[in-house]
Amino acid sequence: MSGNTTNRQNVKWVEGVRGVASFLVVVTHLARAFDYPLFWPADNEHASPRLLQLPILRLPFQGRIGVMMFSFLTGYVCAIKPLRQIKSGNTSGALSTLAKSAFRRPPRLLMPATIALVLAWLVTQLDGFSVVKVCDSEWLRNSSPEAKGGILSELGRLFHEFQTSWINGTNAYDPHQWALLPLLRGAFLIYATLFATCYMKFRARILTVFILWAWFWCSSQWKTETFECMFLFGVLLNDIGSEIEFREYVNSRPKRRRIIQSVLIVLGLFVGSYPEGNVQWAAWSRGINHFRFIFPSDHDGPKRWSSVAWHLIALGFWLSPTLQTIFSNKLFMWLGRNSFAVYLTHGTLLRVVLVRFLYGFTTAGYSVENADTEEPTYHWIGRSQNWAVWMVAVPLWFGLLYVVAHLWTTYVDSWCAKCTRMLEEAMFAKEEDEKTTRPEAMV
Template identity: 70%
Template sequence: MSRDNRQNVKWVEGVRGVASFLVVLTHLTRAWDYPLFWPMDNAEASPRLLQLPFLRLPFQGRIGVMMFSFLTGYVCAIKPLRQIKSGNMSGALTTLAKSAFRRPPRLIMPATIALLIAWLVTQLNGFAIAHVCDSEWLRKSSPRREGNLGFEIKRLFWEFQKSWITGMPAYDEHQWALLPLLKGAFLIYATLFATCFMKTRMRMLTVFTLWGWYWCNNQPKTETFECMFLFGVLLCDIGSETDFRDWVNSRPRRRRAVQTFLITLGLYVGSFPEGNIGWAGWSRQLDRLNPYLFPEHTDPTKRWSAIAWHMIVIGFWLSPTLQTMFSNKLFMWLGRNSFAVYLTHGLLMRTILVRFIYGFSGAAFSVEEVEGADPIYHWVPRSQNWFVWLISISLWYVLLYTVAHLWTTHVDSWCAKATKWLESNMFEPEDNEKSIKMNGLV
């Protein structure tokens, strides 16, 4: 913890970098080793090492998007809560207004540039190998041309609209989470606006009540987004209380015991498999608890991941050691480039990595017509050489983070400047605001 009255928040950026890494890792798993989402390959097999509890969690990836949601809530609340607690209500309201203005262009502009690049690659048939490879997930998630150039130009506008209406653009399906994240930011701003004049404890109680309401809501993905947004606000609010931090840090043994227990239990329950739950005793035991913890008609896999992240992040939040670790230069660098990694990894996986794994030719693909039956597709087989996989994925990760760094340095910074320009033209200057207030016009 920092020694002044402000809580250490640098670790949040490092955790963001871990979240983006986990998202990429789970997409690699979906593409080439889907049984890692199960407790074992089949009912009679023994579990592989990476299918065991704890070790399996990074590859399942559900927790990665939840981490982004939590961090959105935490980061969006830091400055306005600091201003509210210092009595600067005018500053807090100004921060909320300008943050609400900045959020859409800061998400939409870079995402649209990524969508345009994916559209161009589609027109150039850059996903040709992905279309005929032996990975069903890659084949289904790689975009295809559906008509001539005129049709594809119109389709681009349709898909852009879908990005921010339904959240599922065909040219880059990985952008599906951006719309819920945008909506979630406004949930946070509205919550802070509605509670900014409350007493601190009453504001915490209100946010906790909202969190409980969303947890009891059986609408899809409320545990992935709304609960995480509000939990981020709640932890930020509690953590900004100096007396509370001093009280926690004055009991180091108890604090370490609690954080160790929470992180360990969180890693265990977060291992809940995505399918074939009955194949392992440990997953069956967790499954029996579902009716007692979750509303009906909800996805238990996502609910267990949500419980896991709640516990894990409290462990991080209580641990100065872990916060210091996530605040180092490597994790901070990963965090700064996390959004760029999220936007670019799908395109690079379907255009570059598939060629490392399958080669540059789709000649091995063929369709065998069978009279009176469905045709048999002979997909391009993946390499069976483990060394090829090791070198390919290692080089691809280097390429991914190089591209992400360049994206953050040039594309994202340009989007930030464009947003700043829009803000300067659409908002009254702060000096004017002060003069108006002094003249009694506000």
């Protein structure tokens, strides 16, 4: 590694990993919509596994790990600047950073998410989800909204769903926003932790954060392994990785480091393959299940194993300068910059655009009149059975998704950032160094 990298840890790679996380979330939802048995080790108890049901190969399609990656990266990124200031002795600057970051976080999440919610509401009023509501995918049907009354009633419902998004974490118009409330809460867990430990010595702070991580790991509350543990794990790795002595120690032993990181990543990919259901159908998943004693009672097995997987994989990435360089290239950085936009827009585009590519543009055939009873008979509309249609439709839809996400980041997200800056300027007192700065020096 170069001298510059030794003096300051590479943090760009987390942006690239964020892009991978959003892509995995989308792939997971495609699997849920169109091939749910990918979440099992085989199609049935007596069937041989398909290629994408084998360990490691199944990981991108079975989900769970994508949201955990977002949680980890939130902890890692939120801790970068405050920890850098704390370690340089600028504790007052770190406290100022924490205060401003805590102020910015809610509007930077709420404003784009609310715009996406309103757009999904508009599509609902225009009957844009008509095809998906009668398609043969149960998961798509159950997760798609429909209008239940007139425009005044629907406006009231929109306001109600906005409230439930940030109180209960659910809304009917865009159910994929469920993770935003835990991510918002997690950011404030990080800010509170850094505030409480900012005057501690390095080892005391590491011990404190580790104990807090272990406390959440031993908890059987809802998804602590998905959120709280990952937030704190991100803070831990950032804090340890920013110590020059630690990096010099690791980088001076490249052979051992490569062996350890490879073992961690491969082991993480394997245990992360733990299926969502029907664990007993495969010997490899039964073998993983024998080690469930490391979890608290009343745990969610699939999510716990995905959490273990990302802990191991993240450690492997964190120890590998080569992987960090790969994830810091322009392509992954571009994916990372657009990751939040992909997360916000993919659900509506999936149910409006891709569904029409695969099922057609009409609901004709859903209701067929029965000649004997003269009563309509209903049946779900079937997807295209032509593989060529899928080979064209899915890549075309992914291209559209990332074009829309790029436009969203360029215009919608930048507008939300501008509004947040205006709010901050209006509500925060200027610091002394800002007051004394001459206007001509401000470029």
